[in-house]
Amino acid sequence: MNLKISALEFIEEAKNGNISVEEFVSTTLERINSVDDKLHAFLSVNDNVIEQAHNIDKKIKSGEKVGDCFGMPISIKDNMCIKDTKTTCASKMLENFVAPYDATVISKLKKQDAIFIGKVNMDEFAMGLTTEFSAFGPSKNPWNIEHVPGGSSGGSAVSVSSYECIASLGSDTGGSVRNPASFCSTVGYKPTYGLISRFGLISYANSIEQIGPLTRTVKDTAFMLNLIAGVDPNDNTTVNNNNENYLENIDSGIEGKKIGIITEMVGDGIDPEVMTATKEAISKLEGLGATCEEVSLEMVKYSVAAYYTITATEAGSNLARYDNLRYGYEMPVEGYEFNSYISKARKKFGPEVTRRMIIGGFVPSAGHAGKYFLKAMKVKSKLTKEINEAFKKFDLLIAPTVPILPFKIGEKIDDPVSLFLVDINTVTANLTGKPAISIPFKIVNGLPIGIQLMANSMNDKMLLQAAHALEKSVTLPEVPI
Amino acid sequence: MTKIGLEIHCQLTNLESKLFCSCKANYREFEPNENICPVCAGMPGSLPRLNQEAVKKATIISMALNCSTPEKIAFFRKNYFYPDLPKNFQITQLNIYGDTSVGGSGIITVGDKKIRITRIQLEEDPGRLIYEGSSSKNQITLVDYNRAGTPLVEIVTEPDFETPKEVRDFLNILSDLLKNLGVADPSLEGAMRADANVSIEGGNKVEIKNIGSFHDLEKAAHFEITRQESLHDRDIAIVQETRHWDDRRKITVSSRSKEEDLDYRYFLEGDIPWVKINPEIKTELKSKMPESISSKKERYVTKYQIPEQVADVLSSDKFYSDLFEESHSESNAKEVANIITTELMGLEDTREKRESSKLTATHLKDLADAIQSGKVSRNSSKNALHEILKTGKTVSQIISELDLGNVSDESELLKIIEKIISDESEAVDQAKSNPQTINYLVGKVMQATKGKADPTLTLNLLKKQIGI
Numbered sequence: 001m002n003l004k005i006s007a008l009e010f011i012e013e014a015k016n017g018n019i020s021v022e023e024f025v026s027t028t029l030e031r032i033n034s035v036d037d038k039l040h041a042f043l044s045v046n047d048n049v050i051e052q053a054h055n056i057d058k059k060i061k062s063g064e065k066v067g068d069c070f071g072m073p074i075s076i077k078d079n080m081c082i083k084d085t086k087t088t089c090a091s092k093m094l095e096n097f098v099a100p101y102d103a104t105v106i107s108k109l110k111k112q113d114a115i116f117i118g119k120v121n122m123d124e125f126a127m128g129l130t131t132e133f134s135a136f137g138p139s140k141n142p143w144n145i146e147h148v149p150g151g152s153s154g155g156s157a158v159s160v161s162s163y164e165c166i167a168s169l170g171s172d173t174g175g176s177v178r179n180p181a182s183f184c185s186t187v188g189y190k191p192t193y194g195l196i197s198r199f200g201l202i203s204y205a206n207s208i209e210q211i212g213p214l215t216r217t218v219k220d221t222a223f224m225l226n227l228i229a230g231v232d233p234n235d236n237t238t239v240n241n242n243n244e245n246y247l248e249n250i251d252s253g254i255e256g257k258k259i260g261i262i263t264e265m266v267g268d269g270i271d272p273e274v275m276t277a278t279k280e281a282i283s284k285l286e287g288l289g290a291t292c293e294e295v296s297l298e299m300v301k302y303s304v305a306a307y308y309t310i311t312a313t314e315a316g317s318n319l320a321r322y323d324n325l326r327y328g329y330e331m332p333v334e335g336y337e338f339n340s341y342i343s344k345a346r347k348k349f350g351p352e353v354t355r356r357m358i359i360g361g362f363v364p365s366a367g368h369a370g371k372y373f374l375k376a377m378k379v380k381s382k383l384t385k386e387i388n389e390a391f392k393k394f395d396l397l398i399a400p401t402v403p404i405l406p407f408k409i410g411e412k413i414d415d416p417v418s419l420f421l422v423d424i425n426t427v428t429a430n431l432t433g434k435p436a437i438s439i440p441f442k443i444v445n446g447l448p449i450g451i452q453l454m455a456n457s458m459n460d461k462m463l464l465q466a467a468h469a470l471e472k473s474v475t476l477p478e479v480p481i
Numbered sequence: 482m483t484k485i486g487l488e489i490h491c492q493l494t495n496l497e498s499k500l501f502c503s504c505k506a507n508y509r510e511f512e513p514n515e516n517i518c519p520v521c522a523g524m525p526g527s528l529p530r531l532n533q534e535a536v537k538k539a540t541i542i543s544m545a546l547n548c549s550t551p552e553k554i555a556f557f558r559k560n561y562f563y564p565d566l567p568k569n570f571q572i573t574q575l576n577i578y579g580d581t582s583v584g585g586s587g588i589i590t591v592g593d594k595k596i597r598i599t600r601i602q603l604e605e606d607p608g609r610l611i612y613e614g615s616s617s618k619n620q621i622t623l624v625d626y627n628r629a630g631t632p633l634v635e636i637v638t639e640p641d642f643e644t645p646k647e648v649r650d651f652l653n654i655l656s657d658l659l660k661n662l663g664v665a666d667p668s669l670e671g672a673m674r675a676d677a678n679v680s681i682e683g684g685n686k687v688e689i690k691n692i693g694s695f696h697d698l699e700k701a702a703h704f705e706i707t708r709q710e711s712l713h714d715r716d717i718a719i720v721q722e723t724r725h726w727d728d729r730r731k732i733t734v735s736s737r738s739k740e741e742d743l744d745y746r747y748f749l750e751g752d753i754p755w756v757k758i759n760p761e762i763k764t765e766l767k768s769k770m771p772e773s774i775s776s777k778k779e780r781y782v783t784k785y786q787i788p789e790q791v792a793d794v795l796s797s798d799k800f801y802s803d804l805f806e807e808s809h810s811e812s813n814a815k816e817v818a819n820i821i822t823t824e825l826m827g828l829e830d831t832r833e834k835r836e837s838s839k840l841t842a843t844h845l846k847d848l849a850d851a852i853q854s855g856k857v858s859r860n861s862s863k864n865a866l867h868e869i870l871k872t873g874k875t876v877s878q879i880i881s882e883l884d885l886g887n888v889s890d891e892s893e894l895l896k897i898i899e900k901i902i903s904d905e906s907e908a909v910d911q912a913k914s915n916p917q918t919i920n921y922l923v924g925k926v927m928q929a930t931k932g933k934a935d936p937t938l939t940l941n942l943l944k945k946q947i948g949i
Contacts, residue, residue: 081526094525101519103526200526207751235528236753313748317560320569321523325624338564338622364746373748 001027003163004478007072007220010166014070017060021071025053025115028073032118032164035481040139041158043078044086045118056113067113068227074109075165077153078119079126080211081200082106085116089202090134091124092348093322095329103200104235105169105211105228112227117165120155124350125319126171126204128152129179129422132413133352140409141183142481144446147406150180156214157184162481167220169228171201173209174307175401175426178438181214182401182450185440185476187467188214189221192457193433194239196225197232203318205311208430218439218468222246225460244461252465255289257395259453264300265399265425277442277449278400284473285398290466292398295390299383300428304420306383307427308356309363309376316360319353322346355416384432391456396466399425401438401450425452435460437467443477482682483706485648486640489655489675490633492606493538494665499630500605501529501572508627509669521630523567528752531556535632536583536756538664539603541766542634543584545662545773546598553757554603555581556750561743564622565607567629572750573604581755583634589658591651597639606631628671634664640678640686645702648677652695660799661774668832679705684712684719689733691725701726705733777802785814791822800835801826807842808849816849824866839873840866847876860932861885887935891942894926894934898942901925909947916949 001023005013013019029045036042056071058064076082079089081099083106088094102110109116123133131139131154139154141147142162149158153170157180160168170177172190181188189212196211203209213224225246232238259282266278282292324331324345331345349357363372390397403425412419429436434457438450451470455463496506502520505511519527536554543550555578560570574582584601608629614620636655642648652675656667667673675698680686689705692698709719724733772780774796781792796802801821809817825845829835848865851857857865857880868879880886901922902909912919919940926939 079526087525089525097525099526100524101527199528202525203528203752206528207749234530236531237751313746314751317558317570317746317748320560320562321525321567323562323564323569325564326522326567327524339562342562361746364748366744366746369746 003027003031005166006217007166007215007223008217010072011068011070014060014072015066021056021060022050022053025049025071025073025117028117028163028165035142035162036164038140038145039142039158039162039164039481040137041120041155041162041164042075042118043088043090043121043136043155046085046116049073049115049117052115067111069109069112069114071113071115072167073115073117073165075118075120075156075159075168076106076116077122077156077168077170079122079171079202079204080106080169081202082116082119086119087202088119088136089125090122090136091350091353092135093324093328093346095135097327099200101200104197104232106200108228118159120153120159120168122155123152124353125202125315126152126173126176126209127315127352127356129175129419130409130413131155131180132409133350135350138409141406142479143185143406143443143448145481146408147447148183148409150183150402150406152176152180153188153214154180157181157186157188160184160186160214160216161479163479166216167224168214169211169224170214171204171209172212172430173205173311174423174430177212177214178401178426178436178450178452179422181438181440182452183406183448185443185448185450185479186214186216187218187221187440187471188212188401188438188450189225189464190429190436191225191229191460192239192435194237195229195241195435195458195460197228197230197235197238199232199234203314205314206318207314208310208433218437218464218471219247219250221437222250222464222468225464239458241458246461246464250465250468253288254285254396254466254469257290257466258393259285259290259292260295260390260394260397261292262300262397262399263294263296264298265403269421269424270400270403271405273405273444274400274403274449277444278398278451281441281451281470282398285470288469288473295394295397297383297386297390297428299379299386300424302379303383303427303431304424306376306379307423307431308359308420309372310380310431312356312360313364313373314360315353316357316364319349319357322349352416380431383428387428387432387434388456395455395459395462397454399452399454401425401452405444405447405449429454433457435463437463439467439471440476441470441474446480483643484640484680485642485645485702486678487636487638487642487648487651487675488677489636489638489652489673490606491636491659491665491667492669492672493535493632493634494669494672495663496532496534496538496632498532500532500535500603500632501630504630506631508631511627513623513625514627516627517629521567522626523569529572529750531753531756532632535603536758537762537766538632539583539601539634540758540763541662541770542636542659542664543587543601544763544767545658545770546584546587546589546601546636548587548598548601549580549585550583550758550763551580551585552759553581553755554583555755556753557747558750560746563607564624565610565629567608567626571605571607572753573635574602575747576600577747589651589655591647591654594641594647596641596651599637599639601637602635604633604635605629606633640680645699645706648702649695649699652698656695657774657797657799661771661797661802663771663799677702677705679709681706681709681713681719684709685721687719687721688723689726690723690736691728693726693728697726697728697731700731701733704731708733781814781818785809785818787815787818791818794822794826798826804842804845808845810846813846813849813853816852817845820845820849820862820866824863828866828870838870840869841873844869844873844876851876851880855887855935855937856880857885858887858932858934858936860927861887885933887933891938894930894938894942895946897926897929897934898939898946901929902946912947913949919943919947919949
């Protein structure tokens, strides 16, 4: 059984009865069994999926209507609620939390006969970009297990790139889908803010984050988007996409498109290998009929500082509910009054989450908000103005997804500031609400490099067309695991 | 000069669902923690889903209090840890970053005094804490989230009150107004609460919280003014602080909590986009707004010649003015108003009595008509009303069953009158010399007929028999 097929290939084969869904799913479980000890992509594996797969096979055989996913095995980042399933956010605080309801993306995929093969690892509460901040241990990069897989949706990227599932859902607050996608050589997509419902996604910085698919191909991403995008009455921030079909005309190419190369994202601090790859990508795009020229977004140099200020503020508020009163872990209340109880209970948060919550208590506080939080909000609005201006001239913007190659586990964990700076190329899309995608482009010294394309709000379809064109122009080696 | 300002919290009790989910706004009939869902219980991953009806109701209140209403409103997070707050932040509104609250400054008239409204905000009510255990050592706190997320409107006034009496009058007017608008039933337990800030000339502002009823609010303000004045007389500085109303001892007590020092880290609630309230919506809401109390009163007086005092009582009570509108006709309006204000309001003076009453508008209309056509005396109508409330039988049924019909049969009445004339010869003589005293004899006839004799007929027959 070949697990190395795309979602669309799987569906075609399953639909035509060429492969048995049950066999595919059980082979996938075997694959997880054999490689995940090394990779640690999964926090929990759903062993009860065989029966579900069996029933889908039966339905296919008898000609009954089957959902669009045909039993495709999907992994889900462990910050999205699946009813009656543990949803831990890779945190000791929620180690035993069983979600009482389905996230909107989950109920949509359930209806389409997707199989949730397991919940995957992440940085605790999605705060981090290496998956090292998981309370349950780091995931490993399948291209070289000494290296980080990126994060925070590290488990998603690892599970897709090492054939432990066909596709995954991650969440992207400052690059958390695109960064691990780039580090693990998968497609990773952050849609326009509001395109996918966040209902059931455990909030970290709700005003800028989105759920996004990680897949083997851009077409698979378009397919997933067709299933999960659109207005949700449970999420007031969702936007109407008029039931757009993102797969339709995906082959449109990029001839005549104007692409801006963001000066601030290809300058200081970029690895030479990454720079070379970026230049190659630009010339490929030009070869396909696009015109590329540099454009400066001056606010980008403040974007990381603004990003961490805003996200810490929102995190401080979003994570306040974890007081262990209504759910959480076993800790008797006798002998405590409220404040002493919660300060003790909340000690289960890991170091990175604690750090950001402390910052989040400070930067928006009276007397400091003007210097930090409000200033960050100003950067956000200026950056948005700037990028909107750029999109008057350009259809797309290009930059490497991450300015450096995947680094070794432990290499940067004690230096939060240098770690923060790795986000420089991804946070702009979040702060401005624009769609962005990371496309696998090159393997250098056995380590992947991804290229990022960005488009204006609600131009997701055009962005996917361009990404597909770039993807088709390269052939990449297979993951060595 | 004494200055008192108020912060009034009023639940929008007439809404079907909570402010951000579809749980019931009426949480009162549930067992603890049964009226909750992932949203109002603040479960991980849940998002607020704004109840648009609540925005409309809050806008109506703002317009009725003559407040400015902005084009766009926003919600903010007020961050603080408290066990009754499932998310450990409250979604509320404020105006520090521009006028984004549902209502801006406005004015409400109390007698001949104008009270300025600072702002009106829409927010969620927290849950409820229930303390159990006899001593502080074994005390446990139970949390009930049924109330969490209930839509609440906070009305903030300028410190324009000078006496506790003015505060009380204002709250009565406000309460009637909210009821009349059909947005809330302030008489429900906990539906309307208020905090007060009180200061006297030369002193600091003191906030009083935890006041359970309007009656206590007046008392608390009284107490606080007296306390501050006595400090002032002794040259002791009045410190700016928050005090709690001790319901048992009826005094205010300094709260040692550091509430004043709390930093709420207000910032925009990103999960709820700005809500546009465009002029068309406002026009529509205005057109659907119920007639105001003052205009109702005016109409009752001029159109039906209902006495001013009766019209005042009737118009300020939503329940009874609605009943009046339903049951009155051009001809019986005065009679209906009379029955309601002099009889019915007394008979149905509690919620329970009102709810168990079987009276309908048709009953009232029929009863008023029966009085006017002389079928039943005003006196007997009281008995009829009692019976209606109890049984809900029709007016004509009750009149015949209880034999309340006026004795208007001349021969029957004549027999009674003849007997009274022979029994009361002294009074008859007196009436002959002083016709005004005939009323005594009329009273005797009424007594004998248990009030059922037609008064006009009785008088005429009496005069005829006595010969005056």
